[in-house]
Structures are given as C-alpha cells and as structure tokens.
Amino acid sequence: MKIVTGKRKRAQKVVLYGTEGIGKTTFASHFPSPVFIDTESSTDHLDVARTEKPTSWTMLISFVKEFAIMPGGYQTLVIDTVDWAEQLCVEHICAQHQKKGIEEFPYGTGYVFVREEMGRFLNLLDEVIDAGMNVVLTAHTQIRKFEQPDELGAYDRFELKLGKKTGSQTSPLIKEWADMVLFANYKNEIITSTTNKKKAVNGKRLMYATHSPAWDAKNRHGLPDVMPFEYSQIAHVIPDDVLPTAAANELANASTEDYAPEVVEAAKEQTGKVVAKEEPKAEPKPKAKAKTEPKPEPVADETPLVETAIPKALKDLMAKDGVTLDQVQSVVVARGKYPQGTPFENYDPAFVTGWIIPMWDKIVEFINK
Numbered sequence: 001m002k003i004v005t006g007k008r009k010r011a012q013k014v015v016l017y018g019t020e021g022i023g024k025t026t027f028a029s030h031f032p033s034p035v036f037i038d039t040e041s042s043t044d045h046l047d048v049a050r051t052e053k054p055t056s057w058t059m060l061i062s063f064v065k066e067f068a069i070m071p072g073g074y075q076t077l078v079i080d081t082v083d084w085a086e087q088l089c090v091e092h093i094c095a096q097h098q099k100k101g102i103e104e105f106p107y108g109t110g111y112v113f114v115r116e117e118m119g120r121f122l123n124l125l126d127e128v129i130d131a132g133m134n135v136v137l138t139a140h141t142q143i144r145k146f147e148q149p150d151e152l153g154a155y156d157r158f159e160l161k162l163g164k165k166t167g168s169q170t171s172p173l174i175k176e177w178a179d180m181v182l183f184a185n186y187k188n189e190i191i192t193s194t195t196n197k198k199k200a201v202n203g204k205r206l207m208y209a210t211h212s213p214a215w216d217a218k219n220r221h222g223l224p225d226v227m228p229f230e231y232s233q234i235a236h237v238i239p240d241d242v243l244p245t246a247a248a249n250e251l252a253n254a255s256t257e258d259y260a261p262e263v264v265e266a267a268k269e270q271t272g273k274v275v276a277k278e279e280p281k282a283e284p285k286p287k288a289k290a291k292t293e294p295k296p297e298p299v300a301d302e303t304p305l306v307e308t309a310i311p312k313a314l315k316d317l318m319a320k321d322g323v324t325l326d327q328v329q330s331v332v333v334a335r336g337k338y339p340q341g342t343p344f345e346n347y348d349p350a351f352v353t354g355w356i357i358p359m360w361d362k363i364v365e366f367i368n369k
Contacts, residue, residue: 011129011242015082015174017139017160018184022205023229024138025080027184030231031136032240033075037063039084049074052320056313057092057117058360059320060085061124068127075240076134077125083139083161086170089117090163095353102163115169122177130245134238137174141183158183158215180219180237183208184229205229309345313357321364328356331363 016024025042028034036043036050037060043050054060067077079085090102093113102110125135140161147154160171175181186203193199207230208215209223219237227233310318310325318328325344333340337355338347356363 009239009242010245011132011134012238013125013129013177013179014134014136014238015139015160015178015181016136016184017141017182018229019141019186022184022186024184027229027231028076028078028080028136028138030235031076031078031134031238033073034078034136035067035072035074035076036078036080038080039088040081042080052316054085054088055316056357057085057088058357059313059317060088061121062317062320062361064121064124064128067133068124068131071128071131071133071244074133075242076136077128078136078138080138081140082137082174085121086114086118086162089121090114092358093117095350096358098350098354111169114163115173118170119173122173125177132242132244134242137178141185155213157213158185160216175216175218178218180209180221180223180234181217182219182234183215183217185215207233209234309347311349311352311357314352317357317360321360323364323367327367328363331366332356334366 016027018024025036025046028036029043029046029048034048036048038050038053039060041053051063052059054063064077067074071077093110094100094102094104097105097110097113099105099110102114104110105113128135141158142161143156144159145154146157160174162171162174184205184207187206188203190198205228207227208217208225209219209227210217210225221234221237223234223237317323318325329338329342329344332338332347337351
C-alpha cells in the first residue's frame with residue numbers, strides 16, 4: 001500500500017450546461033488545445049479541431065478510446081453535447097435488445113441499461129483524464145418542476161437536458177463525476193416604463209459555479225458564486241501541462257541527473273508526496289515473445305457497396321477502420337449468423353443494427369487476427 005499526501009495536479013472534468021445559443025461551444029473552444037467530438041454539428045462556425053460526427057454510439061466510444069490511448073498533442077477533449085450523445089446511447093441499447101423505444105423494456109429495465117452504459121462511458125473518460133487530457137461535457141438545459149422531500153410545495157429549476165426519464169438516472173452520475181459543474185444563463189433586469197408596463201432588458205451572460213435552489217452547480221476550486229461568462233474566469237484552475245499518469249509516476253521517482261530538475265518537480269507536484277511505501281516486489285522474468293506472423297495488408301473490396309442496404313452508421317465504422325463489406329460478411333458467416341453467399345441486402349436490418357454495429361469492436365478484432 002502507498003499513502004500519498006498533499007495536493008495533486010491533474011486534468012479537470014468539467015460539465016458546462018446552459019440555455020441554447022449562449023455560447024457553450026465557443027466557451028469550450030478556449031480550453032487548452034481542444035479537440036471536439038461534435039455530436040450535433042455545432043462547431044462548423046468555429047476554427048477548431050474536430051473528429052467526424054459520430055453516427056452511432058459504437059463510433060463515439062471508439063473515438064474516445066483512441067484519445068485515451070494517444071491524445072495526439074491535444075490537451076482537452078470536448079463532447080459537444082452530452083445530451084445528444086445520450087440519444088446515441090439510447091438508440092444503441094434499443095438496437096441491442098431489438099426494441100423500438102426505451103419504453104418497450106419491461107419494468108423500466110431500459111433506463112437501467114442506459115445508466116449502466118453511461119457509467120461505462122464516464123469510466124472511459126477517466127482513462128482520457130489519466131492520459132493527461134482535460135474533459136469537457138457541454139449540455140443544453142431544461143426547466144423542471146422540483147419538489148423537496150422535506151418541504152411542501154414545488155418550484156421550477158434548471159437541470160441538464162437529458163432524457164425525460166433517462167435523465168433522472170444519468171444526470172446524477174454526470175454531476176457526481178465532474179470536478180466542476182458550471183451553469184450559464186442570461187441575467188435579465190425587469191424595468192417599469194412610465195406607462196407602468198414591465199419589460200426585460202440587458203441580458204448579461206453570467207456563469208454560476210455554486211449550487212442554488214434554481215440550478216445545479218459546483219466546483220472544487222473556491223470559484224466565486226457568479227462570474228461573467230468568460231473562459232478567463234476559470235483559466236487559472238485548468239492545467240495545460242499535465243502528464244499522463246504513468247509517465248508522471250515514472251518521472252517522480254527519477255533522478256535529476258537523468259531529467260531536468262524542473263521536470264522531476266512538476267511530476268512530483270502531480271503525483272503528491274509518498275509517506276509510506278510497500279516493499280519493492282521482485283519483477284517477474286520477462287516471457288519470451290511468441291513470433292507473430294506479419295498481418296496481411298487488407299485487400300480492397302471489389303464488391304460495390306449496396307448504398308440502400310448499408311446504414312450510414314455502419315458505413316462510417318467501416319470507413320474509419322478500413323474494413324470491407326466482404327470482411328464483415330465473412331465474420332457473419334463464421335459466427336453462423338447467415339449462410340455463405342447470402343447477399344448483404346438480404347440481412348435483416350434489425351440484425352445489422354442490433355448485432356453488427358454493437359459488436360463492431362469484436363468484429364474488427366476477429367478480422368485482424
């Protein structure tokens with residue numbers, strides 16, 4: 001067991017939600033070296049780095065996994081927006097279980113499946129944090145009636161705009177996961193004219209960082225309760241020089257003769273001070289690596305794709321991983337799902353969306369063996 005004391009610097013987990021058009025995407029673009037996974041094409045007007053628009057939950061997960069393994073020089077991953085990402089998650093769960101909608105699941109089990117899948121998604125984002133990248137989740141907002149258990153009466157409050165019923169399952173997970181939950185809204189002033197008519201004016205854009213009966217917000221950095229909606233207000237708590245966890249642990253124990261002193265000190269700042277450490281264990285002898293045959297280059301598919309038969313979500317996955325239609329069909333045959341020679345256009349659409357797309361990672365792994 002190893003006990004560590006003191007503060008540890010690490011990448012930040014930020015949830016930013018607010019009314020539509022207030023500037024959430026533009027705000028997120030000011031984070032250090034951001035790259036966007038744009039689920040709703042909201043970054044087209046900005047000069048930012050972005051992935052392809054994910055057309056399935058499987059595709060979105062594969063993008064996040066790639067950043068967890070290799071950030072590629074980027075320091076912030078932005079999911080814009082998480083409420084649209086949740087829709088992909090719901091579609092994925094329904095396709096897996098061959099349901100037309102989340103309400104078709106008996107006894108509300110569909111909502112449990114979505115919560116579990118979103119929990120695994122947040123765990124995957126933690127791997128991105130360990131890779132040294134900040135993670136920002138943007139979301140829209142909605143007004144809901146809220147009633148406290150210990151009080152009579154109900155009142156309206158702003159909440160994350162997640163599914164009408166799935167939100168009650170996934171919204172708490174997302175807020176608990178985050179280091180900061182920031183709420184952005186317009187602050188209007190009501191004035192009375194000389195004719196005794198009232199109207200709203202001004203409309204300042206403000207950002208809230210602490211909880212209120214009217215909205216959810218939190219932070220772990222002692223930020224002011226309310227601030228102008230500008231990135232400069234939180235820039236001092238967003239790191240831009242975090243090392244991957246494994247690299248930081250290695251450098252913290254390194255000698256200043258091997259690395260510059262400032263590099264070692266930065267790593268120690270990130271890992272904390274060790275006050276108790278277990279005895280070093282004998283390292284196991286390395287096993288001889290088995291010789292592996294070089295993988296054959298993928299052969300271009302000469303069979304023309306049947307545009308009307310292949311869903312766009314599957315086309316996007318095939319293009320991303322360089323997989324041909326013949327290769328997909330060979331896996332289907334090997335798994336005994338359809339006999340050899342069955343045209344792809346004869347596949348049941350429910351089989352394509354409910355087995356091929358959800359099992360895509362396994363299919364690619366099988367092809368590459």
